[in-house]
Amino acid sequence: MTPNKEDYLKCIYEISTRTPKITNKEIAEKMQVSPPAVTEMAKRMIDEKLIQKDKQAGYLLTPLGHQTIARLYRKHRLIEVFLLEHLGYTTNQLHEEAEVLEHTVSDYFIEQLDTFLGYPQTCPHGGTIPQKDQLLTEQYQQTLEEVTQSGKYQLMRIHDSFPLLQYLEQVDLAINDTFTVQQIDTFTQSILIECKNQKIAIPFAIAKELYIEAQ
Known part of the structure; x- marks a missing residue:
């Protein structure tokens, strides 16, 4: 499978975790390509039984698609652990x-890497690392956006994107930090939290990228 096709498959999976319907437009925006390009790639992926077209949901991953996604995320997340713990x-x-290395290393390399690292359960961003030949099931699935009342929570996982990581660094919020939700403001579309003795207004658009656990 080509790196480009793998990126499309990951894009479809990521959109599926946030919305009940996946459209050509959403894929095109996320992949930064034209809608006709998405249509052409979708046809190929349907022919290869990686996805299927559904009237209600748009595109759905097939069992083969889910297996491929698990393998890709396993590679990506094990590589992240190695880069953080051993290469500084x-x-x-x-x-x-x-993102670059996951398309180039072999399955054998990944199995050796898993053994070398001691079979880690999660990546540095809190995402679950699927075991060999197992499907991807994220351990932490509740987002901060879904919180409906004040209380104490812990940040367990974040969506793996560079702009989000930059934002979290700016506001000094990191994986495993504990914070208190003080106010949910629908008018300003933000959630006010207190963490490390500072107040942070987190926009709903970012809150849906943060996965938490009640304390």
Whole structure:
């Protein structure tokens, strides 16, 4: 499978975790390509039984698609752990490097890497690392956006994107930090939290990228 096709498949998976319907427009915006390009690639992926077209949901991953996604995320996240723990990368540097390497290393390399690392369960951004031949099931699925009342929470996982990592660094919020939700403001579309003795107004658009656990 080509790196481009793998990126399309990951894009479809990521959109599916946030919205009930996946359209050509959404894929085109995320992949930064034209809608006709998406249509052409979707046809190929349907022919290869990686996805299927559904009237209600748009595009759906097939069982083969889910298996492929798990393999890709396993590679990506194990590589991130290695880069962070053994090569001195920062969390902000991990994603882009892993994006390149995941398309080039072999399955054998990944199995050896898993053994070398001691079979880690999660990546540096809190995402679950699927075991060999197992499907991807994220351990933490509740987002900060879904919180409906004040209380104490812990940041367990974040969506793996460079702009988000930059934002979190700016506001000094990191994986495993505990914080208190003080106010949910629908008018300003933000959630006011207190963490490390500072107040942070987190926009809903970012809150949906942060996965939390009640404390």
